[in-house]
Amino acid sequence: MTVGIEYYVLLSAALFCIGLFGVLTRRNALMFLMSVEIMLNAANINLIAFAFYHGNLSGQVFALFTMALAAAEVAVGLGIILVLYRNFRDVDVTVPSAMRW
Amino acid sequence: MVGAFEFAPAIALLPLAAFVVALVFGNGMPKKGAYAGILATAGSLLLSLWMLATVAGGEVYNEPLYDWAIGDEITFHFGILIDPLSALMLVIVSLVALLVHIFSLGYMNAEGETGLPRYYAELGLFTFSMLAFVLADNLLMAFMFFELVGLCSYLLIGFWFRTRSAPSAAKKAFLVTRFGDYFFLIGVVAIGATFGTLTFAGDASFVNEAQSAIDAGETFHGFGAETWVTILGLLVLGGVIGKSAQFPLHTWLPDAMEGPTTVSALIHAATMVAAGVYLVARMFGFYALSPTALAIIAFVGGFTALFAATMGVVKDDIKQVLAYSTISQYGYMMLGLGVGGYVAGVFHLMNHAFFKALLFLGAGAVIILMHHEQDMWKMGGLKDKAPVTYYTFLAGALALAGIVPFSGFWSKDEILYDAIILGLEEPIFLVAYSMGLLAVFFTGFYTFRMVFLTFHGKPRSEAARDPHPVGMNVKIPLIVLGVLALLAGVVNLAPVGKIAGMDIMFLEYWLDGQYTEGMTGLTYSEYSDTAGLDTTYIAGSQTITLLIAGALALGLALAGAIVAHVLYNVPEPVPHTENLGAAREVLRSNYYQDEVQVWIAQGLAMPTARMADRFDQSVIDGVVNGVSSVSLFGSGGMKRLQTGVVTNYAALIVLGFIALVVGLGVYGGWFV
Amino acid sequence: MNEWIAIGALALVGLLIPLGMMAVSYLLRPSVPETSKRATYESGEIPTGGTRIRFNIQYYMVALLFLVFDIETVLLFPWAVIYRPALESGEVTLLEVLGPMLVFVAILLVGLAWAWRNGAVQWATSPRQVEPEADRP
């Protein structure tokens, strides 16, 4: 017995929206980053579900790549958040707003 | 073998070189560049004479030299056309230019003027432009050099730019002629657009195209071919009227006296003013296609001749008198051309070039004598103190007045003769003729009034009692021109020839291409055939007509001279202008010509311009400024989107993305 | 649907057992509020400072390195899965199968060497010795 593909899509869409909600509301840079990770993982759910649905492996392999790149992104992101903290003594993403208009 | 014509471009290029040399090295050269100009114009003269001889030997030259814009429909090029007319004109122009250069040594250098390199450079450029204009083989090239001539006259009239009057006179000359040139330019474009060619001569000339269009009965823009040709011809005529100072665009010429007298000589005799009439002669074949255009030319010419002559009567400034005489004489030429007297018009152009250059240079000499005094009422009695100046000036005056046997008589007589024989066939031309005839009287009067006031009687000022001596470089040009003024008439002694049955009408044969083998299209006889003007003689006899016409003209001229003699050849002449009564003020004020033009400018043009300006200021600028302020305001709004807070960016990105999804989704029907 | 019932029952039981134990404990225990009970427990020592202390930067560095290299190993799995079958099929040579992964690992090694040489894995004895390092302009 298999679960219909549409449920997976709904699950991933829900996850994506949760992540997006976090991106839009969280002011802490780390939470922002985590929200983005949630969005990426929503995509991963889709990929794996569709790989199963279509019966080919490219989706699953691509999910591996996505995870690796997400990790790399987090690495770079943490570095940037670190210097953000050093310069602004805060990890609030709305604080650095000197450059505008 | 290199033919003479290979050197044709050099005729024009030599003065151009002189221009460059005088401009660049003038300050370091002896006589500030005068010698460069003299050498160049002398070279041009020699080459021109060679051309003349070659043309006389039976060759014509019509070659495009350089294509500078090649289109599908039409090709613009520079080229050279040397036929009897242009060869003759080349000689006249280069000769007068040479003499003016020589005279300038005495007039400008000896008087210690400043800015001489500029003067000689501009003279060189002026000569170059005119020679290139004469050489032009197509209308566009002619137009370009026509404009260059105008520019040079502007520069030279305004030579003494530190005075108040010279720059304004220069501007006036420039603007008034430019007004005419505006029509000329439209004419050039229209001719090019209509016929697809702008060349004067050859099988593919616009003259031939127009001819065949008329023959084929084509229509252009709803006009018949002949009407269209008339319109085109009149458009070009606009430029001619401006340049040749014909009514109503003549007002700039008297003011042009503000330039050095040598420049006046050049402008009046050989370059600027002559350019207009030369252009009519150059495209006479085109005008010959349209009797209407010819009639208008004749009337403009006749009227201008009379009109200007009457104004010349009351002038006090020697150069002013000469200026009005120039206008009047060019009126004669236009009259001559307008009545189909191509030879007569060109003949008068040639004679006038000589005697008017002579008169102006003579006037220049007088001005030197008088320590730069130009008012004739302060002169007098110069006859004995400056005999060379006097006798040469007198020769010029006799030629101008048209007294036999001086050159002016023969050409003016021929013009009037051509006018009367046409007028007898078509009485309307008698009006033009009578205006021309009447002008003869006034010409005789003002010419001798000028001579008597200047040279006869007692000196009326300190300067006149103790004149400044003049040198050889002044006298030589005067003598050369004096001889020419006396003798130039022999090239076409038409009345004598016709009465006596002798073949001595050399100029007519010359212009008819009889010395030139295989020349077609540009000849007098072909023009006459094209124009197809019928003529009638008085009592059916050519001889009687000739004699009556000649006698009338000579008689009126002598009458004018005699009146002048009676009134002014007295030791203490007085201005008899009061006797004119109310007419005096009208004449003095040049028939209020300037006032009318000023009124046109201020009363009509200024309000129009002001309205346009208001429109420009309010509507156009308003729109433009509005656009720019809206842009800048929009710019302010655009950049406010960039709040600097990254969360807002994320929100805006999501919103924008949702807008795209909804938009494309609705459009593409995903939700159905 | 049957399997789902079993899973559901298991989840239910799994939730009920801890909740039940906590509920029983809540009912049975005595309630004696005292401030020392709410203090941070530091192995019997008297606590110094709050619980929210700043960790040494080095933890982040090691964590980052671990994260990256750990995830890279994920990429080795697909390769490992096909390695033997590919060799046994005989269509490809050893170099062709092994080469790409060796290149991949070599690139990672370059990165690791760089991180090592730049002091990422050098454990500092005190934060004050590390700070000037990290604050290099």
Next chain:
Amino acid sequence: MAVLEMPELTALAPPMILALTALVLFTYDSINPRSTNRPVIAGVAAVGSLASLAVAVWFILAGVGTPVAEGGNGVFDLFEGQLIVDQMALFFMIIVGVVTALVSIASYDYLRDHAYQAEYYSLVLLAATGMSTMAASNSLVTIFISLELASLPSFALVAILKSNRGSVEAGLKYFLIGALSSAIFVYGISLVYGATGHMQLDAIADNLGAAEEMNGLLGIGVLMLIGGFAYKTASVPFHFWAPEAYEGAPAPIAAFLSSASKAAGFVIAFRVFTTAFPLDVMQTLGIDWSLVFIVLAIVTMTVGNFAAATQNNVKRMLAYSSVGHAGYALIGLAGLTVDGGELVLGAAMMHLLVYGFMNTGAFLFVALAEYWGVGRTFEDYNGLSKQAPIACVALAVFMFSLAGIPPFGGFWSKYFLFTGALEAASANPWLLAVAAALVINSALSLYYYSRLVKAVWIEDPVLERESLSQPTGLYAAIVVAAVMTVLILPGFGPVADAAIGAAGAIIP
């Protein structure tokens, strides 16, 4: 998974040279940590990028990427179509190579007294590797990986001035928007994969018929892909990072990002939309993406140019102008029609090439100004021509070329874009609006570009300043960029031919 194909792999030499150079620099830095031996480090980077450029130019001249039928060496198809080396790939590898070389040379002076020398150059080269690979990517997998390879070093580069608050702020914003965008992009990929079952672009195109009942899913996926491209190319609405990132980043990095990164973003967009989503099929599915690009092109150029018009900070003005130019290049996609469009697509490619020179040059001039320390606003630039006439002539060339004034290269590419849009307007009248927006925005852009030229050449300096030094590397890069901006005029025939040929090759 991957089968090694040695001879074909050499077709990927341009990105591989870049990657190798980056590794060499890492190795050098590992052996010799914190080296500040600038000549060696910058030299290696410059040589590497120039070598990559040279190889790409050689390839395109030798006919690599031209189909055998047309007398070339054939299109190289690697790893079962995951990567492809055709004319367009080489064309964009050239753009990336040019910009990387210019930036490497210019950074030699810019980075004096700066730590992280080797890291800086190796990050630049890694990003360039990513961009160069993007040009050759022919599958959503490779596109995403190379895009991230280009992005991640860029984040670090923007924030590399660790104690400069502007740089950090710029890096943070760039990173956060980048992370969000790549999440959206990956999700888009997953949806497209879901709808078609494939990642390889040609396979996607073959399986579009199967996506009929999932056209909504596919449509959202396509729009998410557009979002990813828009982020990379700094197009509306994903452009918000650009002004800040360019303003805060070190000027050579701003040059690098705004020229090379933008071009790389466009090449994947070109390839995905011409190969994977043929317009005729997509229109029957109700996903007319050319409309989206029409809207984006108009909005992007308008937003960019209008926002640039009233800036006081030169670098920020250039940043917004860069957004505006993304709008111009988007015309290349907006002007695609069912039965053609290689002219307009080729014009967009030409524009990106010319832009690679003129925009890089303009940002490098800003780098020069930062090197001198004269300040950031227009007023601070007043009268610079007296101290540095050569650089200011070059600046005038860049500005007028950016504004699209003849006879500079920028005029020609914009002119081709305009005629291409008009040509396509016969099939899609909306392109008339695009063409009109192009003209209006170009006119507006002249205002602020000439303002900078006026400041430099006409205005008198506000403060007296001492004579300015002439850093060799920066000057060389600026002069080369200016010369190329001018020289591209006589060379425009071949460039146009190459671009239109490359565009024609990928249009089905």
